[in-house]
Amino acid sequence: MDRTQLTELLAAVRAGTVSPDEAAHRIGALPYAEVAQAVVLDHHRELRTGIPEIVYGASKTADQIVAALRELEKDGGAIATRVDTAKAAAVRAAMPAAAYHEAARVIVLGTAPTRPACGTIAVVCAGTSDLGVAEEAALVAEFLGAPVLRVGDVGVAGLHRLLARVDDIRKADVVIGVAGMEAALPSVLGGLIDRPLIAVPTSVGYGVSLDGLVALGSLLSGCVPGTTVVNIDNGVGAAVAAVKIARLVKR
Amino acid sequence: MDRTQLTELLAAVRAGTVSPDEAAHRIGALPYAEVAQAVVLDHHRELRTGIPEIVYGASKTADQIVAALRELEKDGGAIATRVDTAKAAAVRAAMPAAAYHEAARVIVLGTAPTRPACGTIAVVCAGTSDLGVAEEAALVAEFLGAPVLRVGDVGVAGLHRLLARVDDIRKADVVIGVAGMEAALPSVLGGLIDRPLIAVPTSVGYGVSLDGLVALGSLLSGCVPGTTVVNIDNGVGAAVAAVKIARLVKR
Amino acid sequence: MDRTQLTELLAAVRAGTVSPDEAAHRIGALPYAEVAQAVVLDHHRELRTGIPEIVYGASKTADQIVAALRELEKDGGAIATRVDTAKAAAVRAAMPAAAYHEAARVIVLGTAPTRPACGTIAVVCAGTSDLGVAEEAALVAEFLGAPVLRVGDVGVAGLHRLLARVDDIRKADVVIGVAGMEAALPSVLGGLIDRPLIAVPTSVGYGVSLDGLVALGSLLSGCVPGTTVVNIDNGVGAAVAAVKIARLVKR
């Protein structure tokens, strides 16, 4: 039952050809499907969750990425992640306006529409090998409208470098910590700041690192309460979570 | 917005004090909550999925089990699973009419209401250690209205015993195969019959059996296509699935 | 001992040259092998399990797939799964009549013989990345004689899309739910319908998804009793199970 059918039913009620009780019964018996359908027509994804669709390039061909970006671009801008070099070349051949960030494997197209106001997000990165994931998080956060502070190469093996940047990090509203191997950075950081901290384990490492599972387990087992975690190498997830949080600052 | 409010709104439409368009807008804007609430009032769980609630005793106290059984008994009968001996004694002290099946750890109370007609279910069990899980499946299936054929002690270590019962098993409409350790029974059985076969791995075994994980993996890896699997020791799940299938026979 | 030898022995009994007791001894001493061999001659695989052989292309060369399809085609039609693009090209060069479904990696050859009557199977798919597995299930089910309803892109991230299709899904006799990542679709679906539901976890995902193990575990741990599960990406297994079930409807 769409809006037209509903209006017709109500007109029939007004005309007296359908009793209010009968109409109440018919509307009450609406299957989920149609109610939901109606809702769908009114609410776009971004309205519901505050976050537009982000194209996940890993399981798509270059053609599919181009098509998805074109569709989303109508809203003013679009972004795709996990786009490898070969796909990126093909996408850029089709859409020269697309900018490719190689280390982050991210394509950004057009200018994102004005988003809700958003606090600052610090993206803090332990080692140079983790920079790709960190930059993915930073680019997605910026696409979603957040000012981003990048803080790199502050792994715990050189503690002084982290300590030297703590005051900068404290100025952000939300912090994303990216770390592979034993992922000690967020544990140390969590004890030094009072901001929400989202940790991203990376698959950097070898042997017993198990492609990031140990970093993940380490972050979840951390002794500083209050750090939350996303999937391995999931820069997108961390950025979306951070943006949802940072928007609270500006309400 | 409940039925009363809806009828009032529709009466207002009929009376001309609210336009059909305005009413359509108001109804279309119904939050999920109230539509769903209305649905809840009309549909009980059993009507939606065909299966009444089955009390899971493991995470409940004896008092909670008694309360749940009392509530469900109003529909004509009730069943609780994973009730250990101590809790069962306490439940039976409170409800002497409850019957306790010790090996299966199941309590049955009252007579189940007439259920939809249902084909026959064979519950086939590899070893004596698996009998508890098999009996849980059999009792739940019977509670849900299915005729059950129990076939025990037909593990593949004594293949002749299984072969001797194959013709009986073939007469059932659906087959549940219960097996622990290496769980070879359903693999062999699946190659001999043309009926739907649901396999239940059990936690019987030690060492590398990993509390049933190997039996589970073995069943899912089986070379005979078409066997489906439920969680380890999940006699209830197998029974519910089998009943949903067996009811198709009688439609 | 084949039928001829047996008849000769019995003729000797009638002729009195072999006593009944001696003949009983000889027959009783029949090794398994020959009894079984005799059975084999009378019963083909499809007669025993109701399901013809389905060629598993992953571990075969293009030549072997062609040979297998040619042999099975004699029964009126044949199907091969997990055939990658390169092998498919080679197969089609040899058998131009073969149809290749690229996303599903399935080759269908000829027209399947008339199969037993079969109820309808809905194949419900969470995300676009899961479509290959879903289509494999759908094609195999159709090859086995089942009418198939395809319902795509109804992952729980956009719940309204699933709700909008629930009534359609309810019209099928059996439902196959295909889902990767956290595999929440079948859990939600299981609470909304009263049909047998077979869930297929897929290897879609990354990091902690562990190539589908988390989706598998999630499905087996589901709180709605009665959903059964097959191996990761096992569209064939789900189709065979669903067909065995759906045939019960038409008996």
Added chain:
Amino acid sequence: MDRTQLTELLAAVRAGTVSPDEAAHRIGALPYAEVAQAVVLDHHRELRTGIPEIVYGASKTADQIVAALRELEKDGGAIATRVDTAKAAAVRAAMPAAAYHEAARVIVLGTAPTRPACGTIAVVCAGTSDLGVAEEAALVAEFLGAPVLRVGDVGVAGLHRLLARVDDIRKADVVIGVAGMEAALPSVLGGLIDRPLIAVPTSVGYGVSLDGLVALGSLLSGCVPGTTVVNIDNGVGAAVAAVKIARLVKR
């Protein structure tokens, strides 16, 4: 070098008995220890991270819990988690003013000091078995100064119950979702709301649930970006993270 020694050194500088250059050298050569020591004296843990110490009762005796609560109470109030019934009885014998929340295994003592202003936190719970963890999260959040909205029994097996509460949940600033078994609730919820969502997997389940590892993996693999996760059964961690976030609303 403590403050006294430092002041003495500076006095010597002023007196001219130590040159500024020499003093700069001495201070620059301060070992970490003493600088840090000095910092310790000035900054309490709560000042640094915004969160006071929460007593983790699992690895402490009743006596140790009492001592820790007494020490922390000096700041105006104290809270201990994972206190089982036996320890709780002993603690309450020693401190009759302590309130014990049995399902949550939490002891609260005294009135917490005025905390920073904080937005509302919704604690949403899938099943009754998850209520203990959910209540732990709720009590800790309240102790830290957050208004808490409890929403229970909204697992996806009965989707309508969740839908009926979505509008309430949307009114909170931050949402904690607690779920065991296949942990589908947060996946569904994440697609319906635009608030920060922290998911807590619980160890509820059996067999392949692996004491919560599958729920954890499921949550981290979720297809809705932006949900963050804490350790299994870690109600405290979720509450601390949610409070850090919710405080941003009121800055």
Added chain:
Amino acid sequence: MDRTQLTELLAAVRAGTVSPDEAAHRIGALPYAEVAQAVVLDHHRELRTGIPEIVYGASKTADQIVAALRELEKDGGAIATRVDTAKAAAVRAAMPAAAYHEAARVIVLGTAPTRPACGTIAVVCAGTSDLGVAEEAALVAEFLGAPVLRVGDVGVAGLHRLLARVDDIRKADVVIGVAGMEAALPSVLGGLIDRPLIAVPTSVGYGVSLDGLVALGSLLSGCVPGTTVVNIDNGVGAAVAAVKIARLVKR
């Protein structure tokens, strides 16, 4: 169809009341079940596999163990494994003739019947903590008729002790090596002898030993080809395998 029915059928053939062709049809159509049943009547388990039933006490009550031992004792002797101290006391109260070997958790009853001749089996044990499993293997092997040489405390931490016993071990026909923790003993032993070597990993160890999984993996990964392995703590399996091998010596 049992022997009597078969003889009657054949008598009818001789009498001419049933044609040979008809009789051949009837016999050829024998369902598996009855053929198998007939086999069962003729062949006891020991005749088929050479090994009598060994009572697995872990999943049985004392009463069930007593009943099983009484039944098996009719063949001249019986043995039960994994009988803990409490059950053993109850069994011995009922059957004072039963001998209990506490470290091995084995009960032996009566005198085993004369078994096939059997070569000598050496049971070699790495550490004192592994002695229980080693003794289980030794007792079962002796019950099955094998002469057993026990060689203890020859772990690789004290290599000289192992070297001092190598010549003795070489005199056996088959060797069982029992080892927990890193299970290096069988690797070393396998390079020194030319006899069949069966390794039993034990659950001795802690932490990363994972209840014997590392010992198992270590044994299966061993660089000396030709060592075979049984389940963790599976002294019975090793003994049965060794006896099957050692009997070949005496054929």
Added chain:
Amino acid sequence: MDRTQLTELLAAVRAGTVSPDEAAHRIGALPYAEVAQAVVLDHHRELRTGIPEIVYGASKTADQIVAALRELEKDGGAIATRVDTAKAAAVRAAMPAAAYHEAARVIVLGTAPTRPACGTIAVVCAGTSDLGVAEEAALVAEFLGAPVLRVGDVGVAGLHRLLARVDDIRKADVVIGVAGMEAALPSVLGGLIDRPLIAVPTSVGYGVSLDGLVALGSLLSGCVPGTTVVNIDNGVGAAVAAVKIARLVKR
């Protein structure tokens, strides 16, 4: 200290220039190294373990394989395993006399020297995908001097095929069972024969098969005691173990 030095020392004793006590001290102080060295000179590997070196081709270049085969060929024949097609071509270019068995990935060179007499080994194989591993085992066993009976395509999905071959299998002295996926074949076979049975799990399978780990676990968990197991795909290990056993028959 080699033999010459020892004889010189003893001559000095006889000559009276070294006292017996001093000589005893010198000999007693022999480091392990030299004693062992002396042993090494007298005993070749084959003499010690009865098995010559088998070249493991996976971690060697074609050149290294050629060199190793040339060295071993001096003893009359040589064998290399896990040689892929490309390496095999290079090896055969260098040694045209080498025979390459492609499915088994085995190269055999020259005629093996006369080995100890050896009983017959049956190599039984579940599916066609397992044939490579089975043939590796068969070729190695033959190289070591064993008569081999190959029994293929007897997986439990078509039980009759296995039953039809059981009597043949029983005629062997030792049985190697090769099976992937759920590896049910050896479980069934173990209940039908009285011979030593060595099971080889294969990495055939996908999804939850975990590259053979489930097959391995299934075989180790088997309910028929007495089956022993080697590493996944380890045809060499099974062959060596079987030959060591089968030689006992002929002593």
Added chain:
Amino acid sequence: MDRTQLTELLAAVRAGTVSPDEAAHRIGALPYAEVAQAVVLDHHRELRTGIPEIVYGASKTADQIVAALRELEKDGGAIATRVDTAKAAAVRAAMPAAAYHEAARVIVLGTAPTRPACGTIAVVCAGTSDLGVAEEAALVAEFLGAPVLRVGDVGVAGLHRLLARVDDIRKADVVIGVAGMEAALPSVLGGLIDRPLIAVPTSVGYGVSLDGLVALGSLLSGCVPGTTVVNIDNGVGAAVAAVKIARLVKR
């Protein structure tokens, strides 16, 4: 052949009753066993590895612990680890001179003999829950003759406490770092000092901590090269390794 027999043989050589050549043959033919036996008589375990036997109490009864301590005490002192409170009471009843360290679960008896000189060992401990393992390491190291510096409660959640102690830690020759949960302490510490660092993961933690496996993996994956690791909770192993290292300082 022991020393006496050897001296007799050599006397016979001197006397001319045995030729040097014959004697050389006899000695060269010495089986491993006797050579090794001879070595055993001359060398005690401590002489070979520098470390006396340490009684592992977990798998021993109180009586066995007492017996072992009495035997070892003859060398001047003895130590037993993993002795729970109940066993400790029984041991002390039998040997009142034994000192029991409850948190460490260690019993020390008598005064250890003078050991080789040894550098200082710092035992650094992250949290109060790890103190038991740390103290086990400290007591064993002291028993082996090492001066020990205990540094407690310096987990990374309160980084300043660790920094405040770094200079003290630097004064030790070897450092043992004990940490559970995410085990970040040794990572941080490894970047601050130039001493050998041995890390001990502990089983402290819950949920995804997996009884210390995550701490272990974290330590092995650490980004600071040069930290070595022992088994979970293995204070003894760390102490032995540290002592072997610290003795190098004093050579």
Added chain:
Amino acid sequence: MDRTQLTELLAAVRAGTVSPDEAAHRIGALPYAEVAQAVVLDHHRELRTGIPEIVYGASKTADQIVAALRELEKDGGAIATRVDTAKAAAVRAAMPAAAYHEAARVIVLGTAPTRPACGTIAVVCAGTSDLGVAEEAALVAEFLGAPVLRVGDVGVAGLHRLLARVDDIRKADVVIGVAGMEAALPSVLGGLIDRPLIAVPTSVGYGVSLDGLVALGSLLSGCVPGTTVVNIDNGVGAAVAAVKIARLVKR
């Protein structure tokens, strides 16, 4: 606050324009960052941990490796590990003076500066497949200034080869044992020597070896206390740890 600012502050104190108390306050309030910054300026990494940076080539391009080597070469020499053949060719094209060790995948450039005096390190290797990891350890140790003794092909399958080299190994100050598969070598070695022993598991093996996880677990579970372990294939970590230890000998 850098040194200049500090000197200015102290000058102000001397001048009387800032009171000592005020200056003490300002210095005490120094944020971590600046103190740390100051420290950074004074202390290079090698000064802090005694070990210069070692370039990890696996996650770097050839260009990045060249740049890193050029930077580090300024200190007199540089080393890069995990450089595959292709990258090595590119590096050597840019820096012809660089020496490439192919088996070890190591590039060494220039002459290392004089390092602290260092005892001898023995690198002991079980099999030829482990030689690459062993050589990586040896080259790094030499680069760090250690004399290295290489002992190869002493796996436990041929125990005599190990025994023949034990006396040589005993002459080293520290021992690195490299072993894959079941990794029994270090267990045996640990019982024979009194030196610090660092074990490196390698990923050599297949099937259940799990890319070195079983070797790792085996080493950590070893029954000889005092062996420490590094990550799988981590020759660098073992070398750094060994050098830190061996330097103690020469202090």
